[in-house]
Amino acid sequence: MWKSAARRTSLRRRRLFSSSAAPNVADTIYALSTAQGRAGIAVVRISGPACLEIYKALCPTKVLPKPRYASVRTLYHPQEPSTVLDSEALILHFPAPRTVTGEDVLELHVHGGPATVKAVLSVIPLCGRQIRYADPGEFTKRAFFHDRLDLAQIESLSDTLDAETEQQRRAAVRGNSGALGRTYEAWREELLQARGEIEALIDFSEDQHFDESPTDLLDNVTAQVEDMLRSIKAYEDGSQRSELLRNGIRIALLGPPNVGKSSLMNLIVGREASIVSGEAGTTRDIVEASLDIRGYLCSFADTAGFRSDASASEHSDLNSGPVGAVEKEGIRRARQKAEESDLVIVLASVEVGTDGPFIYYDKETLKLAATAESAMVVINKADTGLDLEEQLAAFRQVISQEIPALTKTGDLITISCKEARVPPPSTAARRHRDPGRIQDVVSTLVHAFSAMTELPVDMQDLLGVTERQRQLLSQCREHLEDYLAESQAEEGREADAVLAAEHLRYAADCLARITGKGEAGDVEDVLGVVFEKFCVGK
Numbered sequence: 001m002w003k004s005a006a007r008r009t010s011l012r013r014r015r016l017f018s019s020s021a022a023p024n025v026a027d028t029i030y031a032l033s034t035a036q037g038r039a040g041i042a043v044v045r046i047s048g049p050a051c052l053e054i055y056k057a058l059c060p061t062k063v064l065p066k067p068r069y070a071s072v073r074t075l076y077h078p079q080e081p082s083t084v085l086d087s088e089a090l091i092l093h094f095p096a097p098r099t100v101t102g103e104d105v106l107e108l109h110v111h112g113g114p115a116t117v118k119a120v121l122s123v124i125p126l127c128g129r130q131i132r133y134a135d136p137g138e139f140t141k142r143a144f145f146h147d148r149l150d151l152a153q154i155e156s157l158s159d160t161l162d163a164e165t166e167q168q169r170r171a172a173v174r175g176n177s178g179a180l181g182r183t184y185e186a187w188r189e190e191l192l193q194a195r196g197e198i199e200a201l202i203d204f205s206e207d208q209h210f211d212e213s214p215t216d217l218l219d220n221v222t223a224q225v226e227d228m229l230r231s232i233k234a235y236e237d238g239s240q241r242s243e244l245l246r247n248g249i250r251i252a253l254l255g256p257p258n259v260g261k262s263s264l265m266n267l268i269v270g271r272e273a274s275i276v277s278g279e280a281g282t283t284r285d286i287v288e289a290s291l292d293i294r295g296y297l298c299s300f301a302d303t304a305g306f307r308s309d310a311s312a313s314e315h316s317d318l319n320s321g322p323v324g325a326v327e328k329e330g331i332r333r334a335r336q337k338a339e340e341s342d343l344v345i346v347l348a349s350v351e352v353g354t355d356g357p358f359i360y361y362d363k364e365t366l367k368l369a370a371t372a373e374s375a376m377v378v379i380n381k382a383d384t385g386l387d388l389e390e391q392l393a394a395f396r397q398v399i400s401q402e403i404p405a406l407t408k409t410g411d412l413i414t415i416s417c418k419e420a421r422v423p424p425p426s427t428a429a430r431r432h433r434d435p436g437r438i439q440d441v442v443s444t445l446v447h448a449f450s451a452m453t454e455l456p457v458d459m460q461d462l463l464g465v466t467e468r469q470r471q472l473l474s475q476c477r478e479h480l481e482d483y484l485a486e487s488q489a490e491e492g493r494e495a496d497a498v499l500a501a502e503h504l505r506y507a508a509d510c511l512a513r514i515t516g517k518g519e520a521g522d523v524e525d526v527l528g529v530v531f532e533k534f535c536v537g538k
């Protein structure tokens, strides 16, 4: 029963490829599956009908190893039997169909010296006919073709190979299990079933007896669709979180000129990415730097200092001179950067004016931070040693009263980039001290990242939802919303069951495109996008 179902799926998948896009499975493909260069071992993977022929040509005197068991063999040149290519290679044979590609697979684990690898790779095409080096991603394409993986799994495989940070890896493995594909497929079948029932009712209700009235049936389907819509919204939300992990969290550093934005960014990224100078307005354009902060990929943007009219009138001794055209453009870009960022750090500083010490900040930067998904406020130059209790209390009030959303990520952090830059007296002290309290900023950032990307334990699979899947899910959601609009009778208008059923079909098609069960044209488009990132040997 299972076998015939699997065979049907496989045949259907074969039909989905046009002749130009289908992998030529009559060819046997091979490739180095480990990285290029000198290594302890190198793995050559072979897939296709000529696996046994290749084995016999390379190891003429020894029987084929037991399936899935590793055996040591000497590899010989297929045309010069006395030439040994590798005296001790490990061979694994996986017979079709339950293999990574769905075909016969042979793995040669050879010594990883470049000459050995080159020698083995060069003789494989001599072992039989229609044997060639694999195209990028061809092993995975064959796995899809033979229904061993769905497209959601292939995307997560691609993400797993690309993962550079711990959090990217965590998001990628969530899609590997196939759970996402099973959910999409279950939803699709549910929609097709509902559509079938509605259509049967339209076609036959007049001459046959049905247990359910058309209204009851539409009501039941409506309840199902509403349920599914809730789940789809959760999946769309999950994808936004996983995108933050996958593509990195964008952080904009905002504040007036000279408060220490470049100094803070350099300290966090650990290098002189941005110019630090006592001259106000040094940073005119966006300076960006990417780094891994405790497993999270982040992209920091140092921006031009804001000088708005409000702060100019309040702190006339710091805001001297009119704002020129270049500075204006810098501020415009900073504003745009802030709007595109996931997290905004507003930097203020302790300054001493003619009337004594004060906290120098720019109100527009606070407002921009309030509209960001996450924000934090940092006060720099806390090394002045001045008593600022009163000013701090007033500043807190500005934040909590005028921009209450800003307080959601916690209290103000006071730091000193200057003290952080002065090397502590000894190595031991360096290990234990953080004189400028820069680590407080880093810890608060990590806390914010975790809140922005966190999902309940039972929803962790949603971290595997990719941007491509999200777009199709949102199209699916729109069709389901259209179904709801169409299926509900309003005053003066009867529900149109035919149109409603069509919306269910469109919604089901979107789900089919996620897993690769769509129509031929769709699948080929999607394959192009999904496979373009794959390397040879995968």
Ligand SMILES: Nc1nc2c(ncn2[C@@H]2O[C@H](COP(=O)(O)OP(=O)(O)OP(=O)(O)O)[C@@H](O)[C@H]2O)c(=O)[nH]1
Residues within 6 Å of the ligand: 255, 256, 257, 258, 259, 260, 261, 262, 263, 264, 275, 276, 277, 278, 279, 280, 281, 282, 283, 284, 303, 304, 305, 380, 381, 382, 383, 415, 416, 417, 418, 419
């Ligand atoms: N006292 C003191 N000075 C600091 C501190 N951090 C930075 N500075 C000084 O403040 C000045 C401005 O620092 P930057 O990091 O260039 O400030 P910025 O906000 O990037 O400046 P713009 O590029 O003009 O917007 C430099 O002279 C720094 O040495 C600090 O914690 N304490």
